[in-house]
Amino acid sequence: xxxxxxxxxxxxxxxxxxxxxxxxxxxxxxxxxxxxxxxxxxxxxxxxxxxxxxxxxxxxxxxxxxxxxxxxxxxxxxxxxxxxxxxxxxxxxxxxxxxxxxxxxxxxxxxxxxxxxxxxxxxxxxxxxxxxxxxxxxxxxxxxxxxxxxxxxxxxxxxxxxxxxxxxxxxxxxxxxxxxxxxxxxxxxxxxxxxxxxxxxxxxxxxxxxxxxxxxxxxxxxxxxxxxxxxxxxxxxxxxxxxxxxxxxxxxxxxxxxxxxxxxxxxxxxxxxxxxxxxxxxxxxxxxxxx
Numbered sequence: 009x010x011x012x013x014x015x016x017x018x019x020x021x022x023x024x025x026x027x028x029x030x031x032x033x034x035x036x037x038x039x040x041x042x043x044x045x046x047x048x049x050x051x052x053x054x055x056x057x058x059x060x061x062x063x064x065x066x067x068x069x070x071x072x073x074x075x076x077x078x079x080x081x082x083x084x085x086x087x088x089x090x091x092x093x094x095x096x097x098x099x100x101x102x103x104x105x106x107x108x109x110x111x112x113x114x115x116x117x118x119x120x121x122x123x124x125x126x127x128x129x130x131x132x133x134x135x136x137x138x139x140x141x142x143x144x145x146x147x148x149x150x151x152x153x154x155x156x157x158x159x160x161x162x163x164x165x166x167x168x169x170x171x172x173x174x175x176x177x178x179x180x181x182x183x184x185x186x187x188x189x190x191x192x193x194x195x196x197x198x199x200x201x202x203x204x205x206x207x208x209x210x211x212x213x214x215x216x217x218x219x220x221x222x223x224x225x226x227x228x229x230x231x232x233x234x235x236x237x238x239x240x241x242x243x244x245x246x247x248x249x250x251x252x253x254x255x256x257x258x259x260x261x262x263x264x265x266x267x268x269x270x271x272x273x274x275x276x277x278x279x280x281x282x283x284x285x286x287x288x289x290x291x292x293x294x295x296x297x298x299x
Contacts, residue, residue: 028078030071030074030077034067034071037063038067041060041067044059044060044063045060048189049189060193060196061178061193061196064178065175065196065200066171066175068201069170069171072163073094073160073163073167076160076212077090083154083156083160084152085157085161090160090164091164093143093161093164094164094165094168094171095168096142096146096168097143097146097161097164097165097169098165098167099172100141101141101169102169102173102176104141104142105131105134105138105139109131109134109135112130113127113130124249125245125246125251126249127248128244128246128249129241129245131248132241132242132244132245133245135169135207135244136211136237136240137237139162139165139207139210139214140162140215142169143161143162143165143211144227146161147161147227151224152224154219155219155220155282155289156286157219158212158216158217158218158219158220158286159215159219159279159283160212161215161219162212162215162216163208163211163215165211165215166206166210166212167203167208169207169211170203170207173207174195174199174200178192179192181195202264202268204276205272205275205276206247206272206275209276209278210275212282213236213239214236214240216282216286217232217233217237218233243274243275247271250267251267252265252266252267254267
């Protein structure tokens with residue numbers, strides 16, 4: 009008589025994992041953000057300002073990574089690894105990009121002038137390079153990785169970068185508006201709406217290429233990796249440096265550039281295609297059951 013021990017089962021950390029954990033995080037985060045903001049304005053308590061900004065800027069990046077993690081099955085990455093990648097990778101990426109941009113692009117980063125197309129492309133090359141280096145650092149001891157691991161790790165690092173960067177922009181808006189809290193919250197909301205289409209997508213795409221080209225013992229910089237790096241850097245550079253002339257008005261009166269919308273669609277479509285490919289790889293790698 010065959011016993012249950014004869015059948016292969018997925019890794020323990022992935023068994024019976026629901027697919028709606030991200031939705032609970034999103035709804036809880038939205039409620040906390042709204043309630044904290046209302047209480048801050050009603051009480052006039054400035055001590056709540058950091059809480060509002062942190063919740064607002066970290067909510068969407070965390071939900072994005074949780075969504076990707078909830079909708080895969082066989083990744084060897086644990087929630088602890090994802091959280092570590094989000095925090096450590098995001099900080100390393102922000103620090104590296106800040107240092108390199110201040111050294112290499114001092115005349116292109118004047119906040120009063122905005123970025124030119126050339127400056128945007130240069131920033132794209134630098135920031136995407138720093139983020140993928142953070143991915144390499146975090147994955148240096150990993151073995152038997154898959155394309156899905158690359159997508160998840162890249163998304164975590166990219167969204168960590170986005171969360172810390174957006175928090176900085178919100179604080180800058182607070183300072184440049186002479187301490188106007190509303191300007192900071194508006195910056196937080198706008199960047200939160202755009203967060204799923206930027207850093208997380210770009211780094212996930214590049215990390216997918218890196219993990220696809222990897223051998224069992226080391227990473228390789230192949231033609232695919234180089235082309236993908238240039239592609240995501242181009243998306244990033246156009247996002248930052250292309251002039252906005254046509255805007256769409258969405259609910260709440262928020263203006264979104266047609267350029268931003270187009271680049272968002274391109275990035276999401278590419279990520280979705282790679283995600284499906286990585287899912288198929290997971291299925292093909294399933295060992296046959298022992299009957």
